[in-house]
Amino acid sequence: MSQLFSPIDIRGIRARNRLWVAPMCQYSAEEGMPNDWHHVHLAQFASGGAGVVITEATAVSPEGRISPEDTGIWNDAQRDAWRPIAAAIRSRGAVAGIQLAHAGRKASTWSPFTGRRGTVPASEGGWQTVAPSAVAYDGFEEPRALEIAEIDALVADFAAGAARAVAAGFTVLEIHAAHGYLLHQFLSPLSNTRTDEYGGSLENRARLLLRIVEAVRGAAPDAAVFVRFSATDAAEGGWDVAQTTTVAGWAAQRGADFFDISSGGLVAHQRIATGPGYQVPLAAAVRAAGVGPVGAVGEIVDGPQAEAILRSGDADVILAGREWLRDPHFALRAATELGDAATDLWPVQYVRARPTR
Template structure:
């Protein structure tokens, strides 16, 4: 069998050796937004595991755009230098291409890391004022302050500057975070955006600021490198952002030079009712892929089975599968998937002796137990 999961794919001038992407996963372990030895070990290990692409966690464009005080930012020379150290290590020893997700938490900021409860920070814990399209709180969090147009322009510039830093660091690909209830998603959803100006109301208006941000980021990012976006295709709440609107948003993004849509769901409203099951988000990405005619990445309970991941790609439901928690559980997930599917894949140079095909040569007297 020729594995589709382990077939190469090219976006602009970037060729990935397979369709496996390690999903961006917040680590809540940065120091004043800067990466440290944890990230060196975490991302360094993942970069050696043979996924075609490893994505760095949601990295915010401002300190007050973080989810928690321990979240990553890319808004200072110190942030840039610390992250470059990590990415340089991954390039030296790993085999994966490296991408980064850039975002702003909006009204979901100023909270504790999940391991500490995930509640809104108190003043004693260093809480900061959050912002959003409207003064509508996220659950029982404090209400954000509605952004002015001048502040929106400042945020566009902050996103542009983060992109410039990502290019200097040497990333191969970037992704704007437009899902999971963070700032861009807040503008898209009528549940969080009840503005009465040109940025609220109709879908065209709700898309306006997200598209402005994307356009500025794409203009700053080199033309030969791919850029995409993570989108929550549904809020799973009546009256929220929905799959029909997600398709139209994807079409508008494609017209601005978007190269892929990373399709997820939810995260905006505590009332969401999500029918969790293996691959439960795949149909949303499949629809966007077909109707907007754009490559998609599918994420969400996929990594439990190499066969499931293979079927998603082989049947044309997505162009990439994203592995998150399963990559944490097994950083060599792609090696094991290749072995299961009878495919070949890359091994980090220092780990080449681990290839199953070489074991009989290296250990000719080894016999498997009866």
């Protein structure tokens, strides 16, 4: 058996393989409610052989949405709407995961489907954004700096979202601390200019994330808790790999089980050279620090490439996004490419189509 199609256990939760679906925003919800689009979109990846399927960034409060069309988990109606979706993922053999998120200063933005960029005004359904500091993302409205009491409320929002997610049937909970959203904004000195206990030193900038990891672990003791990091801001004076590995270690001590490593998104002047597997070295650096199992992502498009990354020891798991959109049966194809029978991946309804050579 290939490494890609070997199982992995994280906090007692077994994924049937190591080719997973990364969170991908769909901008298709109303009032935070997932719908038939999300159901079919996510369930098809499980039918296609994914080991874990993780939902899009799902806001823990209304103002945490990236756009007015993002999904949420801040009320019980949303919990109930997620329940059949999580069940559909599980019934097709995959582990159901949800990404708990808050967009901070990058919230209240136009969906890319509109062709517009920037902050949605209140008159058109937008809202006042919040952040660690009143420092705007390029082209967006200036956010309001969070007060201490509001930070405490945010921790409670993540815990409540975690409890609802577990009640909905999710067993993987990923805390979104990447791509320039709120927790990444606290981590990076480029966006966090606070002078209180949440700003300045690395310990202070990491304080909110670590409190949230503890709160989510407390609210969901049996779930696997992931953290998604952007391992670099790719900008001078910003967040970097060394800080990522340090904070990942602290998060592991507080109950995080797995680290999903991406990059960028904090500032518009970032400089990132893309290409096949371009973010894998970031995952490798975090994994080498021994903080726990790590996932690699970024232009990973076929079975042999994914297998080579695992065999090199650079990552424990492969996450992909766009390749799953191009081919919702990516895992079935990758197994064929590797000459791995992986018969258990094929839904019985599809076995007649399985290549014989």
